[in-house]
Amino acid sequence: NAGVTQTPKFQVLKTGQSMTLQCAQDMNHEYMSWYRQDPGMGLRLIHYSVGAGITDQGEVPNGYNVSRSTTEDFPLRLLSAAPSQTSVYFCASSFGTGEKYGYTFGSGTRLTVV
Amino acid sequence: GDSVTQMEGPVTLSEEAFLTINCTYTATGYPSLFWYVQYPGEGLQLLLKATKADDKGSNKGFEATYRKETTSFHLEKGSVQVSDSAVYFCARGTSYDKVIFGPGTSLSVIP
Numbered sequence: 001n002a003g004v005t006q007t008p009k010f011q012v013l014k015t016g017q018s019m020t021l022q023c024a025q026d027m028n029h030e031y032m033s034w035y036r037q038d039p040g041m042g043l044r045l046i047h048y049s050v051g052a053g054i055t056d057q058g059e060v061p062n063g064y065n066v067s068r069s070t071t072e073d074f075p076l077r078l079l080s081a082a083p084s085q086t087s088v089y090f091c092a093s094s095f096g097t098g099e100k101y102g103y104t105f106g107s108g109t110r111l112t113v114v
Numbered sequence: 115g116d117s118v119t120q121m122e123g124p125v126t127l128s129e130e131a132f133l134t135i136n137c138t139y140t141a142t143g144y145p146s147l148f149w150y151v152q153y154p155g156e157g158l159q160l161l162l163k164a165t166k167a168d169d170k171g172s173n174k175g176f177e178a179t180y181r182k183e184t185t186s187f188h189l190e191k192g193s194v195q196v197s198d199s200a201v202y203f204c205a206r207g208t209s210y211d212k213v214i215f216g217p218g219t220s221l222s223v224i225p
Contacts, residue, residue, distance in 0.1 A: 042218055
């Protein structure tokens with residue numbers, strides 16, 4: 001039972017480059033979300049999805065795109081990387097919305113933009 | 115708006131000491147409340163939860179009671195171990211498909 005799998009674990013990008021952070025879950029969870037974690041700021045929601053084909057913006061969506069073509073996968077795309085996007089990114093999934101049952105988190109992707 | 119406030123860290127305790135990490139939330143509706151733990155280099159793990167007033171969540175010796183009258187959900191453990199060193203996040207559900215996290219409290223337990 002893999003849970004939530006994120007790849008890559010580490011990535012260094014140059015300013016202006018694009019990339020996709022991968023997230024996959026094998027628990028048949030409908031709800032998936034992306035957070036970024038920055039020192040002193042806790043976790044901030046970037047985008048979330050309540051099911052395949054449905055996505056919505058969170059607190060800090062600018063500079064990021066998502067899509068949800070399957071229940072299992074929820075990739076996060078950085079369109080044109082900026083140093084302000086240096087952060088640790090976590091994908092999370094839940095049965096239901098997570099508001100009642102809590103989230104299962106991946107182990108994170110540490111991204112550095114230079 | 116909805117928010118969660120936690121005591122600032124870092125917190126440093128000796129092994130077997132009593133732990134309290136304070137958490138308060140804004141009283142919008144009747145949210146579910148959570149504590150998550152993040153060990154170094156890992157993602158967050160759900161530690162415990164409570165879904166209604168006066169519920170007590172518990173796991174691995176940690177406890178927290180949902181106090182509606184004080185809008186609090188303080189985390190406690192009677193005797194901490196070195197292996198409890200981690201960052202602890204309080205969180206609350208919302209009515210719009212989201213969970214709001216506090217800023218986290220770093221705990222270091224020394225032998």
